[in-house]
Amino acid sequence: MNALLEKHTKDIEDILKKYPEDQKRSAVMPLLYVAMRENGFVSKQDMYDIAEIIKVSATQVASIVGFYTLYHDKEGGKHRVQVCNDLPCALRGSGEYLEKLCENIGIKVGETTEDGLVSVESVMCLAGCDKAPMFQEQNPDGVFYHEDQTVESTLELIEQWRKQEAK
Amino acid sequence: MSKVDKHILLRHHEIPDIANIKTYQADGGFETFRKVVSTKMDPVELKNIVHDSGLRGRGGAGFPTGLKWKFVDDNNWPHYLVVNADESEPGTFKDREIMEKNPWQFFEGIMVSAYAISANDIYIYLRGEFWELAHVLDEQIELMKKEGLLGKNLFGTEYELNIFTHLGAGAYICGEETALLESLEGKMGQPRVRPPFPPAVGLYAKPTVVNNVETLANVSLIVEKGANWYRKFGTEKSAGTKVFSLSGRVKNPGNYELPLGTPFRELIYEHGGGIIDDRPIKGIMAAGASSSIIVADDKALDTPMDYESVPDVGAQLGSASVIILDDTVDMSWLINKTTHFFKHESCGKCTPCREGAFWMTSLTERIRSKKGTMEDVILLEDVAKNIKGKTLCALGEFSTEAVLSAIERFPDDFDAQVNK
Numbered sequence: 001m002n003a004l005l006e007k008h009t010k011d012i013e014d015i016l017k018k019y020p021e022d023q024k025r026s027a028v029m030p031l032l033y034v035a036m037r038e039n040g041f042v043s044k045q046d047m048y049d050i051a052e053i054i055k056v057s058a059t060q061v062a063s064i065v066g067f068y069t070l071y072h073d074k075e076g077g078k079h080r081v082q083v084c085n086d087l088p089c090a091l092r093g094s095g096e097y098l099e100k101l102c103e104n105i106g107i108k109v110g111e112t113t114e115d116g117l118v119s120v121e122s123v124m125c126l127a128g129c130d131k132a133p134m135f136q137e138q139n140p141d142g143v144f145y146h147e148d149q150t151v152e153s154t155l156e157l158i159e160q161w162r163k164q165e166a167k
Numbered sequence: 168m169s170k171v172d173k174h175i176l177l178r179h180h181e182i183p184d185i186a187n188i189k190t191y192q193a194d195g196g197f198e199t200f201r202k203v204v205s206t207k208m209d210p211v212e213l214k215n216i217v218h219d220s221g222l223r224g225r226g227g228a229g230f231p232t233g234l235k236w237k238f239v240d241d242n243n244w245p246h247y248l249v250v251n252a253d254e255s256e257p258g259t260f261k262d263r264e265i266m267e268k269n270p271w272q273f274f275e276g277i278m279v280s281a282y283a284i285s286a287n288d289i290y291i292y293l294r295g296e297f298w299e300l301a302h303v304l305d306e307q308i309e310l311m312k313k314e315g316l317l318g319k320n321l322f323g324t325e326y327e328l329n330i331f332t333h334l335g336a337g338a339y340i341c342g343e344e345t346a347l348l349e350s351l352e353g354k355m356g357q358p359r360v361r362p363p364f365p366p367a368v369g370l371y372a373k374p375t376v377v378n379n380v381e382t383l384a385n386v387s388l389i390v391e392k393g394a395n396w397y398r399k400f401g402t403e404k405s406a407g408t409k410v411f412s413l414s415g416r417v418k419n420p421g422n423y424e425l426p427l428g429t430p431f432r433e434l435i436y437e438h439g440g441g442i443i444d445d446r447p448i449k450g451i452m453a454a455g456a457s458s459s460i461i462v463a464d465d466k467a468l469d470t471p472m473d474y475e476s477v478p479d480v481g482a483q484l485g486s487a488s489v490i491i492l493d494d495t496v497d498m499s500w501l502i503n504k505t506t507h508f509f510k511h512e513s514c515g516k517c518t519p520c521r522e523g524a525f526w527m528t529s530l531t532e533r534i535r536s537k538k539g540t541m542e543d544v545i546l547l548e549d550v551a552k553n554i555k556g557k558t559l560c561a562l563g564e565f566s567t568e569a570v571l572s573a574i575e576r577f578p579d580d581f582d583a584q585v586n587k
Contacts, residue, residue, distance in 0.1 A: 018331045023371050025353035029336055054353070067355040067514075068336035070295045087456055087504045088258045088414040088490055124339065124508055125257035125456075126296050129412065129488075130420035136296055143298035 004049035041072040077119030080138040088129035097133035179268040191271040205322040213283035219394035221406030226379030238366035258455035258488030261410040262380035275387040295336040339512035344377040358560035401427035405473035415491035432468040450492040454485025457565035459572035498573040498580040503531040509566035520563030523554035
């Protein structure tokens with residue numbers, strides 16, 4: 001029984017086709033993204049399932065989860081607001097933006113709101129330096145850019161997420 | 168023939184709808200690829216054209232592209248082309264604009280390049296944050312398959328070409344080509360010991376060329392119009408145009424494609440509109456966070472931005488991610504930012520970088536919180552010097568550039584921070 005494979009058979013087959021027959025290990029990164037579609041993080045069972053699909057040890061899969069910042073092994077907010085506060089963005093006010101945003105939401109960097117909707121993280125350069133302040137939203141569906149932000153525009157967006165959730 | 172006016176790469180400025188495949192084709196798009204494949208052009212001839220054009224790697228190292236291609240081992244098969252779209256240097260956002268706004272020229276460039284190195288498979292390694300872009304590229308790849316531009320027996324020949332995207336997941340180090348290959352093989356992105364270099368032993372231990380997006384986006388036009396045409400732009404040793412990513416304390420940040428050799432002053436004051444609030448400029452980082460900080464005096468501002476001239480003012484051109492610093496920027500704050508970045512991004516494989524970045528960050532923290540003394544500054548300089556030149560890849564080296572240049576060139580900023 002491989003729950004991940006069973007649930008996403010077609011997508012996983014398509015991913016495996018991208019790589020040579022004897023190099024299926026290459027699929028570990030796209031498979032981890034598939035696993036995160038469920039809850040926004042990779043469970044232990046997912047790691048075992050992926051390991052079985054590409055024929056490596058679960059420890060090797062876990063090492064990939066640990067090495068790369070976009071994989072999470074713990075539940076966070078449904079929408080992870082990952083604000084770039086690296087040098088070029090900081091020169092254009094991202095530090096102040098991040099601070100005020102957190103103040104308004106009532107959480108600290110690295111924390112999640114009580115309703116589990118939003119986490120705020122401070123991350124490294126996202127290649128959006130000319131449109132700072134900016135953040136990427138990571139959610140189970142993928143990664144989405146929001147550029148030229150103000151605290152107000154971000155709070156508005158969060159409000160929209162909240163409304164969607166209430167539906 | 169494709170129309171080229173002011174821009175070679177950011178041609179959406181002249182042809183706003185160029186991201187539409189029909190518009191691109193109406194402008195002569197994909198004709199070069201069709202010609203190269205259908206006439207069974209000799210790959211050696213293509214390598215020679217690119218070599219003669221003087222095109223150099225735009226990812227940062229400035230290595231001659233044609234020469235890299237000539238190193239590909241023709242006694243070991245298959246060959247791979249891997250496109251480095253991991254764009255992660257703080258201050259760099261050019262590859263993203265090229266792929267988003269002028270995608271078909273990017274594709275034609277990588278397709279002609281794959282033919283030139285006799286590769287049938289191309290992997291585009293995109294940083295994981297380019298999730299939306301990767302999905303657009305996937306759709307565009309499907310469209311090219313339908314148009315008969317990808318797949319088996321192209322244009323009635325035996326040539327087969329496939330393109331696959333591969334998303335990274337947030338690791339700066341994967342922009343280093345051997346770390347990128349490790350990552351593509353499903354491992355942690357840690358650089359390999361070189362030699363052997365990828366053109367001999369690359370992806371799956373096969374000969375592989377890894378080139379940056381911007382580099383390859385030039386190739387179809389160079390092949391169409393010839394090496395001499397490309398050499399008309401730029402300087403003798405730094406041929407062509409370059410996309411300069413301008414950020415920091417300027418009025419109009421953004422990407423500006425200019426001939427190599429354009430002076431800093433023109434980029435900052437003409438294109439960038441000058442400094443925010445017309446304040447005095449203090450420093451320039453020409454190669455993103457990996458850069459030494461150039462003291463922005465008249466000599467520096469008049470320096471041509473090309474691979475040979477920037478070292479004259481004590482820095483490198485790198486990927487040309489030009490970060491502007493004005494008089495509000497304290498260099499002790501700045502190196503706290505850059506050391507924090509490199510500490511976070513060090514892959515942990517070699518000791519000087521892993522431990523050194525950690526210690527440099529701790530020291531800059533102490534200095535920034537006004538608990539430091541001049542001895543801490545001296546120690547910081549000593550740690551940086553002990554990393555420099557002692558690491559497996561350039562990341563360790565890069566982590567020291569801002570630190571050492573800040574201490575040497577802006578001593579007052581540290582004097583003001585430390586306890587006497």
